[in-house]
Structure formats: structure tokens, C-alpha cells
Amino acid sequence: VSAPVADGRRVVSDLRELARLTGGPGGAGRVAWSDGWRRARQWLTEQLAELSCEVTTDPAGNLLADLPGEAGGFVMVGSHIDSVPAGGWLDGVLGVLSALEVLRAWAEASEPPPVGLRLVDWADEEGARYGRSLFGSSTATGLLDPMDYALLVDVDGVSFAEAASECGVDLATASGARRSLDGAHAYLELHIEQGPVLERTGRRVAVVTGTAGVRRRTLHLTGEAAHAGAAPMDMRRDPVLAAGRIVGAAADLAVERGGTATFGSIAAHPGIVTIVAERCDVVIDLRHPQIDALSGLVDEVDTAVANICNDAGVRAEFEPQWSIDPIPFDPRLIDLARAACTHAGLEPAVMASGALHDAAPVAELVPTVMLFTPSRRGISHSPTEDTDEADLIAGVKVLGALASSTLEWAARQQ
């Protein structure tokens, strides 16, 4: 088989056209289940119609497009076309339109692919409207019961069940999407990094080894209110001081372990400048790509919290907010991805993803790997999200090469 070459210039042109159709200077407007999202999918379906492939939508609203191969089963390539409100022109859609290009290249080739090739556009990756991400991919992998989403309401009081129903998705039968993975040999996803690492390395592409695990908890600290002037330091039980020491200690521990610690929200109560606060709440988000290191980091932070609060006379209570284990990608596909970079004349960065992607739930069932292209200044979820065209073209080229080698690898597995 002489593998066809995916042409990144066509992808850039498609990205710009879709940005015109469903975005503008105010940013991308493709929130899942919205008119803009349906318009984007309509446009995608029109592009796919020009190829000789079958387009379907599964019971969870995932859009699938299949190009038959010489042997059975298929390699999936994709991402998500939905965006956050006022989003960027690349987040998600880069992977979908790159998959379109891979299909297009194979459709134009003289021979069919070694096994089938399936484009997938997962439904509602962002969770922008209902606050829960990865709906389509998690439903397809059976990791969530779609009925759990039925009663969620958006800011206008419209339920998830209603919004999905308007797009032809019946939550009662959505779990039938599990069949979308039947016959899948592998899943490949190209995405922007959404962070600053690649830009700093100067590499055009990264092979992603997996997604980091997350332990997010609100720490409620309770001390005792006191007069800012009349209470000496050694008689205070100051929860803001305890929070300050905890933030510093948790950051130091995260650095030592090679993970991250984020404190996006902190507040003192009653919040009066002449009163030592009675309570302080801080959200601590700990991440690490390795499960043992993540558990170790959580234990170390908990010990630091206990010691600091003991010294400060402050009571600490953790309220869990969200948790997911690290998900490693497939080592064989990681090797193929490295080789695809070399084949494209590129030296890749190799990194874990701190952000989640559809690839994370899919990787639980199907051999998976991801590629990243750089994000200028690490910015995403914003109209200013951007990547150099040369980097986008390089990313598509590597994805095309990786798809070809993965198709061959899948055929050998039969």
C-alpha cells in the first residue's frame, strides 16, 4: 500500500470556512445542541457526502462516517466539533476536520485502506451548556448512564433531555451508542495542546502519552472570628493564614512530584478587613499523569493540611468536587505516533495531557493515542486561541502518517 498524504492546507482552508460559518470575531459559536452546532455538522455532512463514505449518527448523537477497508473492523480518527461559547477556531474542530482530510486522502487513493476508516465527531465534549463534559464519548464507552443527564437544566431552564431530543437524541436509548465502538481497532485524535509547553520546546507536534488524573476538592477551614487589633497572633485561629500556608505547601509538593496544584477559588468569611476571618474556603485541584504519584501527592497534601491546621487551631474539612484516575494511552500506538513524526521529518515532544479529551474515556476500551499541535501562548477557550499554520499543517501530516501506519498495524492484528 502506498499511503496517501493528508494535506494540511486543505484542513486550514476548511477550518477557516467553518469559522466563517459558525463563528466570527466574537469567537466560535458551536455549543453542543445549539443551532450553530447543528449548522457545523450540516456543513461537515456535506463535505463527507462528496466522499464515498456512509454517514450516520449514533444513539448518543455522535456523528460517524465510514470508509470501508480491505479487512474488517476500523480505525477511528476524530475529535469534537462543539465549542465553548465565544470559543476558538481550533479546539476540537481541528481533530474533526483533520479526520475529514484523512478520509478524503484515502477516498482519493487508488486502493482502499487496509481496514475500515471511521471519522467520529463526539457529541458535547465541552459540556458548556450543562456543565458536564464528554457526553458522547463517555456514553459510547458505557462509562456513564445517559439518563443521569436527563434532568440537568441550562440557564434558561431547558432540560438536557429536551435539548438532546431536539437534535434527535433520545436519552432512554442513547446507551445504544456503545455499539459504535464494536470493531474499533484504534482511536487517533489530533488536538491543540491548550497549554504553553509545546510552544516553549519549539517542537511542532507532541505525542501524548495519556491524560492526567484529577483530585479536586473544596477545603473548608474553620477558625474563630476575632478583632484585627485586639487579638494577638498567638491567640488567633486564623483560617486565611492556614489557607495561605496550605496553598504554598501544596504547590511545593506538586512541583516535587511533577504534578500540578491549582487554587482557582478562595474566599474568606465574613470578609471584613478589621476582623480575623471565621472561615476560609479554597478549592484545591491536584493533577498527575501517574496514579501512584497522584495518590502520593494527595496523601502529602492531606498531611500538610493536617499539620498546618493543627498548628493554627483551625478545623479542616474536605468536600470532594471531582475525581478521575490518570488514563495512559496505548504504548504500541505511542510508538507508531513517534515513528509517524520521524517519517514526517519532525522530532516530537512527548507529554501527558493535563486537560481531559474524548480520547480519555475511549482509551479505557480501545487502543488510543493523541497528537498535540502548539497553542500560541497556551491560550484556548477564547477567540484569541491560535496556532501557526505551519504547525497545523505539520500536525495533519503526522496524523495522516499515523493513520496509515495504524491501519496497517490493525490489519496485521486480524
Added chain:
Amino acid sequence: VSAPVADGRRVVSDLRELARLTGGPGGAGRVAWSDGWRRARQWLTEQLAELSCEVTTDPAGNLLADLPGEAGGFVMVGSHIDSVPAGGWLDGVLGVLSALEVLRAWAEASEPPPVGLRLVDWADEEGARYGRSLFGSSTATGLLDPMDYALLVDVDGVSFAEAASECGVDLATASGARRSLDGAHAYLELHIEQGPVLERTGRRVAVVTGTAGVRRRTLHLTGEAAHAGAAPMDMRRDPVLAAGRIVGAAADLAVERGGTATFGSIAAHPGIVTIVAERCDVVIDLRHPQIDALSGLVDEVDTAVANICNDAGVRAEFEPQWSIDPIPFDPRLIDLARAACTHAGLEPAVMASGALHDAAPVAELVPTVMLFTPSRRGISHSPTEDTDEADLIAGVKVLGALASSTLEWAARQQ
């Protein structure tokens, strides 16, 4: 002169009666310029009418009651009868009703006091309605221009000028209250501590050596927003982390210097748990009773802020909120106060006040000293504010003895 004895039991009885008249289980209701405040002053005026003393209100609304002495001039004894909303039964009013008792004791005595004795009830110490404290005492000492208060409005849109006018105070002429200090030999004030120190020492009374200086500033920290997962620790500019380290460092420096550092308000923006914050604002209130130590503490905290922010890549900007220098009380009156304790059979604690009092501005012009009685669990500005009756009675006894020795000292000064 055989000095009369001030009877604390009468003061406790007066305090309870005034609490019934202007308070209840919900706490004291004597906010300055309110009906409750005027009712309290009406009651006070009735008590003073039973003594042979002249009651006047000065142009700033300070209530004065004079008992003539053998020689000219007078010793002032007092505090403030106004309270915060839902306040306690002792804050301020203890000093006023103790002064009433001192006057009563001298009025009942066989001889007039060596110099005049003046009770003073300063107007609007708390600043509860308009957010500025010490109106009456600061106006009397000429430290503020009362016209600066004219346009302040309360939550209902009523101006300070209107509210004061309803109580007979014309701001345009209020500065005439400076004459209220003409002829003052000394100022004595008994107050509850509003902190936990005395209770811990087990002493019934403290001699107060002065009020602490305050440097209160909002620290605006600006970093860079970033994805909680995708931004590695060494590429972050996290203002919440900088704030945490600063809070810990400032508290350590305050402890080393024997001062205080309070962080009553802290907030991260945009406050989203999956995003490294872009900004963090924290109010830092530094206090110390000695000016050199206070300046040193401010310098050390500023150096720590600069170093921490430099390491963190965060920009720091201080916005001044409030500042006052430490005010030492009169060393001769401090000695008299210690002797009065000994005379009353009590070993006093000796301490600076972290909180401000009317005595602070007055001390700039008139030899001044304060006495504290303990606050149970350090609580004030609350209906649960309390002091053991035995401690109140001891405090009044010492105030009476101190008034007698100060009257004699003042007569010797002539």
C-alpha cells in the same frame, strides 16, 4: 481630701437598666444619631440631673457633664454610649456609666474634687452608620474637619449632615467642639478589652500604655490565567499562590516583631476552579504599638512581597486603605494607673491596645490613660459580649481610685 469610693455595683445596675431600655436579647441598639442613641442619652441626662452638675452638648454632639472643683480646669472621664447594631452591653457604655459613678461618688462626698471633674460621652465612636469612627473625639481634638463627613450617606441615602442635624449638630460649626478640651488636665477611659489577653492572664484589670498604629492596604496581585491541567507549575504566574506565600510570610514577620497581621478579605478572579486565577486581591492589616517596629514590619512585608512576586512572575500593587501611627499614653498617668490598681489590691496586666478608642485622638492633646476589663472569650460587637461582674466592679474601683489620684495630681500641676 478623703477620696470617695466608686461603687461598681451601681454601675452594673445602671448597665443592666440601660441594656433593658436600649437593647434586649438581640443586642444593644444605640447606633449614633439613631432614636436608640438619643434615648440612651436622655436616660443618662436624667441620671446626671440628680447630681449637682451642669450638662451640656458641645458643637460636635459630645455630651459633657461638669462637677466643679476647688481649683480650675478639670479631669475628663468617659467613653462612648453609642454601639454597633446588635452590639454588646459593655462596649463604650461601661466607660460612660463608670464616669457617671465617679461623678456620683464625688457629688455625694463631703468636699468638692481638687479640680473639676468632667464626664464625656463622645459622639459616634463606632462609625457604624457612616463607616468612619471617632467623629466626636476627633472633631474635639481638631484632627478632622467635620465638613469632610457632610456628604457621607447611609444605606438609606440619608447624609451625615442630615442625621447630625436631626440631633442638633450643625457640621458647619461643629469644629467649635475644640473648646471642649480647653482646661483639660487629663483624660481617663475604662473600656472592655475586646480581645482575649486579659482573660488568659487571669488579671481583672489592665493598664493600657497606648494604641497600636495601623497600616492597612489592599494588595492587588496580577498573574496570568491558565488551564488548570495544561499549564505546568514552572510556567504559571499564579497570583493565588503568591498571595498564600505572602500571607504566611507576613504572619511570621508580625510574630517576630510582636505585632499583628490580619487578612480579613481575600478573593481570586475569575474564581473558576479549572483555571489558574488571573488576579488575587488580599487586604493586609499590619499593627504594632511602636512606630519604629511598625515601619520595620511594613518594610519587611514589602520586601517579602517583592521577592515572592518576583519568583512567581506576579505583579504586585498596594492600594492604601487606612493608616494611623501608634499613640502612646501619658507615662505619668500610666504610673498613677498602676498605683491605683495596687491601691485597689489588684495586680494589673500592662498592655497596648490593638483596637482604637476615643482616647487615641484625645491623647494627642491631653495626658491620657486607659484601663481595660477582660472580655469573655475576647468577644465584642456582639450580643454575646460579656465580662464577669466581679471584673466590672474591680475595674470601676480602679477607675475611681485613678480619678482621685489624677485629680490630686492635676491640682498639684496648677
